[in-house]
Amino acid sequence: MSAIELAVQGSGRKPAPARMTGAQALVECLKAEGVEYIFGIPGGAVLPLYDALYGSELRTVLCRHEQGAAHMADGYARATGRPGVVLATSGPGATNLVTGLATAYMDSIPLVAITGNVSRALIGRDAFQEADITGITLPITKHNFLVRSAKELPWAIKAAFHIATTGRPGPVLIDIPKDVGTEEFNFTYPETVDLPGYKPTYKGHIRQILEAARAIMNAKRPLLYVGGGAISSGAHQEVRALAEKCDLPVTMTLMGLGAFPGDHPQSLGMLGMHGTAYANYAVQNCDVLIAVGARFDDRVTGNLKTFAPKVEQIIHIDIDPAEIGKNVVAHVPIVGDCRAVLQVLLEKVKEKRHPEWWQQIDEWRREYPLQYRKVEGAIHPQAVCEAIYEVTNGEAIITTDVGQHQMWAAQYYKVKYPRHFISSGGLGTMGFGFPAGVGAKLARPDREVFVVSGDGSFQMNIQELATAADLNVGVKVVILNNLYLGMVRQWQEFFYGRRYADSYLGTPDFVTIAKGYGVKGILVTKPEEVKPALEEARAHDGPVVIDVRVEPEENCFPMVPAGGSNSEMLGPKGWME
Amino acid sequence: MQASNLREHTLSVLVENRPGVLSRVASLFSRRGFNIESIVVGTTEDRRYSRMTIVVIGDEAEVEQVSKQLHKVIDVIKVSELSAQEMVERELALIKVAADRSNRSEILQIVDIFRASVIDVSDRSLVIEVTGDTDKVKAMVDLLRPFGIKELVRTGRVAMTRGPRGVTAEPERQRGGLQAVSG
Numbered sequence: 001m002s003a004i005e006l007a008v009q010g011s012g013r014k015p016a017p018a019r020m021t022g023a024q025a026l027v028e029c030l031k032a033e034g035v036e037y038i039f040g041i042p043g044g045a046v047l048p049l050y051d052a053l054y055g056s057e058l059r060t061v062l063c064r065h066e067q068g069a070a071h072m073a074d075g076y077a078r079a080t081g082r083p084g085v086v087l088a089t090s091g092p093g094a095t096n097l098v099t100g101l102a103t104a105y106m107d108s109i110p111l112v113a114i115t116g117n118v119s120r121a122l123i124g125r126d127a128f129q130e131a132d133i134t135g136i137t138l139p140i141t142k143h144n145f146l147v148r149s150a151k152e153l154p155w156a157i158k159a160a161f162h163i164a165t166t167g168r169p170g171p172v173l174i175d176i177p178k179d180v181g182t183e184e185f186n187f188t189y190p191e192t193v194d195l196p197g198y199k200p201t202y203k204g205h206i207r208q209i210l211e212a213a214r215a216i217m218n219a220k221r222p223l224l225y226v227g228g229g230a231i232s233s234g235a236h237q238e239v240r241a242l243a244e245k246c247d248l249p250v251t252m253t254l255m256g257l258g259a260f261p262g263d264h265p266q267s268l269g270m271l272g273m274h275g276t277a278y279a280n281y282a283v284q285n286c287d288v289l290i291a292v293g294a295r296f297d298d299r300v301t302g303n304l305k306t307f308a309p310k311v312e313q314i315i316h317i318d319i320d321p322a323e324i325g326k327n328v329v330a331h332v333p334i335v336g337d338c339r340a341v342l343q344v345l346l347e348k349v350k351e352k353r354h355p356e357w358w359q360q361i362d363e364w365r366r367e368y369p370l371q372y373r374k375v376e377g378a379i380h381p382q383a384v385c386e387a388i389y390e391v392t393n394g395e396a397i398i399t400t401d402v403g404q405h406q407m408w409a410a411q412y413y414k415v416k417y418p419r420h421f422i423s424s425g426g427l428g429t430m431g432f433g434f435p436a437g438v439g440a441k442l443a444r445p446d447r448e449v450f451v452v453s454g455d456g457s458f459q460m461n462i463q464e465l466a467t468a469a470d471l472n473v474g475v476k477v478v479i480l481n482n483l484y485l486g487m488v489r490q491w492q493e494f495f496y497g498r499r500y501a502d503s504y505l506g507t508p509d510f511v512t513i514a515k516g517y518g519v520k521g522i523l524v525t526k527p528e529e530v531k532p533a534l535e536e537a538r539a540h541d542g543p544v545v546i547d548v549r550v551e552p553e554e555n556c557f558p559m560v561p562a563g564g565s566n567s568e569m570l571g572p573k574g575w576m577e
Numbered sequence: 578m579q580a581s582n583l584r585e586h587t588l589s590v591l592v593e594n595r596p597g598v599l600s601r602v603a604s605l606f607s608r609r610g611f612n613i614e615s616i617v618v619g620t621t622e623d624r625r626y627s628r629m630t631i632v633v634i635g636d637e638a639e640v641e642q643v644s645k646q647l648h649k650v651i652d653v654i655k656v657s658e659l660s661a662q663e664m665v666e667r668e669l670a671l672i673k674v675a676a677d678r679s680n681r682s683e684i685l686q687i688v689d690i691f692r693a694s695v696i697d698v699s700d701r702s703l704v705i706e707v708t709g710d711t712d713k714v715k716a717m718v719d720l721l722r723p724f725g726i727k728e729l730v731r732t733g734r735v736a737m738t739r740g741p742r743g744v745t746a747e748p749e750r751q752r753g754g755l756q757a758v759s760g
Contacts, residue, residue, distance in 0.1 A: 135600070139604055142651070146596070163651060197653050320649070321645050322646050
């Protein structure tokens with residue numbers, strides 16, 4: 001029997017310690033956690049770790065930039081709900097993770113980042129490739145560890161996975177000095193860790209749930225406002241059941257898309273700055289607002305003083321007590337896991353119908369539909385998003401970058417399932433979409449994955465084309481190429497007197513770039529070419545980049561100007577009623 | 578935010594005795610834009626834990642948010658706000674005062690009145706140690722100021738609840754009577 005088998009958790013019998021190095025122990029820990037992929041790049045300080053991984057059954061994905069690796073792990077996590085694992089070397093390798101960690105932290109994504117550091121004796125001496133990565137990542141991780149000896153390592157790994165995946169999920173970083181990787185010790189993997197300061201609350205308080213049920217029963221104009229927490233807790237079925245039982249209109253945040261089917265008649269789509277007009281009107285007119293795993297972000301609420309002015313009761317369900325009361329006062333605060341709380345709440349509410357409220361909402365839907373001005377011969381980016389929906393029948397996983405294309409994808413691709421819309425919501429990280437798409441496709445080879453990107457965003461992690469080509473990961477990248485940093489240009493048009501300071505990019509030849517990486521590229525310049533190109537990409541075995549030359553100065557509507565009230569929206573025909 | 582709602586709040590925070598805990602807590606305050614009036618860290622009856630006594634100024638909502646955010650720090654075990662009626666608090670100050678033969682006895686009278694003590698004497702200075710609540714320390718400092726304060730060092734406030742109950746790691750229900758303080 002190998003030392004490794006001895007260390008695996010047995011059925012009740014205490015595993016015998018096995019002599020091994022810290023690096024070998026790390027491999028055993030990751031196997032015990034069921035890790036499938038490790039995204040990363042080797043370097044000096046992680047040579048012992050990579051050496052132990054070499055030949056192990058764990059699959060490493062060689063990325064071309066650590067930021068790309070972090071986003072891939074993130075995409076993997078968002079597509080599955082399982083923690084993504086990223087590995088980087090000390091110094092610049094570690095600091096390159098920063099944006100990826102901050103992205104995951106803002107969106108509450110379970111990530112375990114492992115960094116090498118210089119040997120213990122060199123720490124604090126400004127050694128070559130030394131960075132205080134635990135200090136640097138303090139405010140952008142849920143927790144982090146500097147492992148000071150090999151015998152601390154198994155505990156730290158166990159704790160990291162536990163913290164990353166439970167409660168409100170988030171990224172955890174483990175910094176391992178090089179000589180901890182080579183230090184020999186007696187390895188056992190703990191079955192549990194006891195963290196006295198970390199006891200997330202899962203069960204909601206029954207009195208509060210009853211209070212919520214009463215409010216929902218008494219509501220005349222209720223609205224269900226669903227965020228990413230509903231997806232991370234796996235509450236999509238409960239959300240749907242509650243909405244259908246009580247006839248609730250449902251609006252979702254960007255992070256919440258897919259928590260309720262976008263093609264369901266009760267879906268109002270996304271709310272907020274670029275939400276649908278009818279969702280925003282519903283918010284401004286509702287009397288009971290039921291927030292499920294959402295945090296009243298400024299992009300959702302607009303001006304807080306004028307947010308939901310007619311609301312009598314806000315029910316706020318969230319696993320993080322610090323979110324409750326942070327931005328708005330909740331009349332019925334419920335701390336707990338969204339799914340667990342909704343399960344109880346469902347039993348406490350009765351069937352109810354709101355014909356008058358729906359009549360009003362349907363009127364808004366008729367009067368203010370999602371729409372865009374159509375110009376003959378031009379490719380409208382919104383139409384491309386609609387086309388992706390049509391050719392995939394809405395079954396694909398969509399990842400996006402950040403900007404106009406992200407909002408169009410959110411508006412025009414009616415996400416049907418949870419974990420099928422992957423986007424950097426909180427941090428708004430350009431360069432996220434493509435690597436996240438690679439991670440999502442590796443996680444879900446059974447699903448089609450389309451990356452909706454922009455010409456600006458795609459170039460922020462374009463080097464990962466090499467990674468996609470290496471592994472022949474079948475992600476289909478659709479660049480809505482408008483030659484601009486489109487959202488920046490839109491703001492400059494509206495709020496800076498059309499002074500387009502540095503928002504014009506021009507464009508490189510993306511097809512040639514793709515070819516250079518060994519990836520298929522397709523250029524689309526006419527509206528009638530859009531669908532055939534999408535079909536060609538779908539049929540191709542492997543990654544594809546489609547460069548779609550869209551209308552350069554298309555704007556994203558509706559739009560609530562930053563800090564404005566949700567009922568004051570700009571539409572394609574000017575200010576809405 | 579109404580300025581009138583602003584007041585001092587004393588938080589007793591029990592944390593794991595691990596490297597980096599102080600920076601985690603301090604970084605939280607700066608990151609969230611909360612102001613620390615004073616912060617004192619020391620070991621407790623149980624060497625696995627340290628205790629921080631943090632005085633913050635804010636309104637109720639702000640302090641509630643501070644407490645909740647502190648709670649999210651993994652190494653933070655317990656956060657309790659101590660109300661003014663239910664706690665005792667003290668701080669210690671060392672005051673170096675310019676003193677020569679002409680005024681030394683006058684200063685010593687003040688020291689006497691405040692039940693402070695002189696812990697160093699030279700021909701041109703005295704070092705005075707005073708313990709008490711913030712008002713007392715302030716009053717003493719004000720009285721000594723005319724003589725010329727050369728240096729002032731204050732510890733910041735430490736606080737503890739009155740009565741048998743304490744802020745400890747054990748869950749409420751298991752805790753009873755004096756066990757809490759005996760550790």
